[in-house]
Amino acid sequence: MAEVEGVRQRNLSRLLRIVHLDGPLSRAALTGATGLNRSTIADLVAELEGAGLVIERAPDPSRRVGRPSPVVAADPRVVAVAANPEVDALTLGAVGLDREIRVRERIEVDHLLTPDETARLIADRIVQWRGGPLAQARIAGVGLAVPGLVRAVDGLVRNAPHLGWNDVPVRDLVSAATGLATTVGNDASLGTLAEHLFGAARGIDDVVYLNGGASGIGGGLIVQGMPVGGAGGYSGEFGQNRPGIAAAADRRADDGTLEDEVSRARLLAVAGLTTADEPALAAALGAAGPAARDEIDRQRRILATALANAVNVLNPSVVVLGGFLATLADDDLSGLTALVAVQAMPANMEDLSIRVASLAEDRLLIGAAESAFAELLRAPAA
Structure with a gap:
């Protein structure tokens, strides 16, 4: 009996997770996705609906072949x-x-x-x-x-x-x-989890994510489809690495870390702002003058070196950039990719995609x- 109950619990979890991750699906689609029979799916949906976790909608009226199948969706409440x-x-x-x-x-x-x-x-x-x-x-x-x-x-x-x-x-x-x-x-x-499940890295098994925020630069890793947290959960602190800076004129902080050099505060300063959310900062930088352009280019050069190091060590399929790093990348994504390629091992650059976070500020x-x-x-x- 305990084993049967355990199977039921796992199936309830599986079904709820599918409609959460993939959105509304017909009962027929859930049957195909899980391999469970139609009556089992009906029972599980009824239990989840009774618990206030899913709702059922009328079948898609455009479907004209076979028996209409109700659509199951996560309860928006x-x-x-x-x-x-x-x-x-x-x-x-x-x-x-x-x-x-x-x-x-x-x-x-x-x-x-x-x-x-x-x-x-x-x-x-x-x-x-x-x-x-x-x-x-x-x-x-x-x-x-x-x-x-x-x-x-x-x-x-x-x-x-x-x-x-x-x-x-x-x-x-x-x-x-x-x-x-x-x-x-x-x-x-x-942020890595969100982009892997729903955003720019959805369906990708090997991902490097860097997030640029008001407090600096952090990151996350997906390796063979699994998030990598490290022994204590502290992995991904890319901002604390000390980047190689080829041109002495590009350095702003003696013995500084990546987040000392590639900095939202520095971008706010050249945009003439003290605070801003991500869309406002991007708009201000786009309208700013030559000093802003020079700072963007400087930060992109240093960011490219940091990304090349990550690509060489981790060999991801996708690198995702969020926050103000997405603003830096969006300025010229193909140009940033070329800067990374110059410094990365050619084999590691094969089929690599650098993307901005598609979930943006959310x-x-x-x-x-x-x-x-x-x-x-x-x-x-x-």
Whole structure:
């Protein structure tokens, strides 16, 4: 009996995960995707619908061959609240199990957020949203994307240097403030997850992702289809590497790291801004003068060297760039690829694609929400 129950639980999880990742599918398509028979699919869908996790829609009227098959979709009322604290803002959103973003807000700040303040702001927004756009929602949990080292086993923020957070139990603080199950992860690692599941790296088994944010540069890895977190969950800190800089005139920080040289703060300065979200920064750089052009070119040269090192070591199929790194790449993607190719091993460049994050400024929220959905997807019957 226990074995039968275990199989049922796994099938419920599998079915919910499929409609979450792939979107609405007919019962017939689910039968083909899972190999289960039609009656089993019907029973599983009924149980998930009873639990408020999926909904069934009328069959597609354009289908004229065979028996019409109802369409199964993730229930849009199920959401996760996602948050990304940064040095200049706290960005929050509610992401549906159907992958739609219900609400999004950026709260700009003129000081470094403390962990307690972050927890309070998240809790306050959830209360407000429950009286408005989330009035009919079921909140599965909260996910945080933090720019720093996050211990995988318990979500302890070991070091978020730009925020000044050290050994902070952010997960527990947010859970206590909101009354909701909470997960915490490194922002770039969660961005990697989002782009791999839904974005520019979907379906790609070997991926290097670099994220450029207000706190610097982080990254993540997908190797043979699996995320690589490292022994403690701290892998992917590309921004802390010291890049080779061929021209002395390109150096701005003596013995500086990659994120000291390739820097959002430097781009804001040449654009004449003190703070901006990603679309505003890209627009300002596009309208700025020669000084901005020179800084963009300088940063691209150094970024190309860092990417060539990653390509040589990891041999990915795809490199994805997010945040202000996407802005740098979008300026001339083929030119950046050529700069990387000059410094990388020719065999490693074969079939390599460098792409910008297709989820754009929502990638970290989507990744944080995915982390918050993980337990629900693993055990929907619970």
